[in-house]
Amino acid sequence: MSNANDERPRQRPARELNSLLGHLLKHAQRRLAELTATALAPHGVDGKEWAVLLALAAGDPTSQQRIAHRLGIDRTTMVSLLDVLETKGLVTRHPHPEDRRRNVVELTTGGRDTLERATEACDDAERRFLSPLDHRQAQQLGDALRALIAPERQDP
Amino acid sequence: MSNANDERPRQRPARELNSLLGHLLKHAQRRLAELTATALAPHGVDGKEWAVLLALAAGDPTSQQRIAHRLGIDRTTMVSLLDVLETKGLVTRHPHPEDRRRNVVELTTGGRDTLERATEACDDAERRFLSPLDHRQAQQLGDALRALIAPERQDP
């Protein structure tokens, strides 16, 4: 066997930056974000605004703060996001009848329209992004990512 | 077949934000970045600095600009990055003997030491990050991400 351990790979220069998982995740995320941004642009919203519309459509209208928390963004950021969406006529804000500190945020008809079209555009971008993979691989990718981020849900 | 298209899913509120690929990628990337940052902290470097050290160890020492380009960052950002690394005594800058505009950037002994320890810490963080997956799933994840990123390499 002639001691193969004597010369260990002490130089180890061949560690390719391109193969590091962090690098792969970052660039994959960035690429999808670019495709999505391009797809959304014609509909007059960006990715974050679209996410807010989506969150509004998904849940019952509660307070700005809950929406912000659901999206993992600061409440002060939510204020300016909603300012923009309100200016664009996509959402409305009304004081909550039972607790006038809170704002009930709702989609307007235009907001619902924009959401539907923007969502289709995003779906399309996602499909193009995933086109190098077959259906089964894409499924496995989603499963793997879900498993990987599951642990962090326990902390907060 | 009884026209299943008549009542299309027009409400469609159940679209879960948490299942969107962009969301999954973003949070997976963020989680690994956090784990890596924590793992690197005791060694006195952050993720970007470590990436620079890695790039320096991997390639022959050319110019700052080539390293910057390889890492996909701006050359002005590279200047301040190297300033910090030089202050920490991890790299040295010398004018290139044949072209004195260029800087030859090299790892010091301490830089090589730090790189080795930091890389082990990163490997460990990556292992912990991937622990919800078995070996085959982790392999497939890497393969899928590489396939997804491949298209963008053709543009530049």
Add this chain to the structure above:
DNA sequence: TATTGTTATACTCTATAACTATA
């Protein structure tokens, strides 16, 4: 006193433009 929305402020990160020294 605690909470919601808001505003003003500061901070981080990064890119742009301009300058120097070399070629």
Add this chain to the structure above:
DNA sequence: TATAGTTATAGAGTATAACAATA
């Protein structure tokens, strides 16, 4: 003139702190 490094500056994005209204 073109390029490598540097510097100063500006911009986007986001978080922190303070304030008013309400509970």
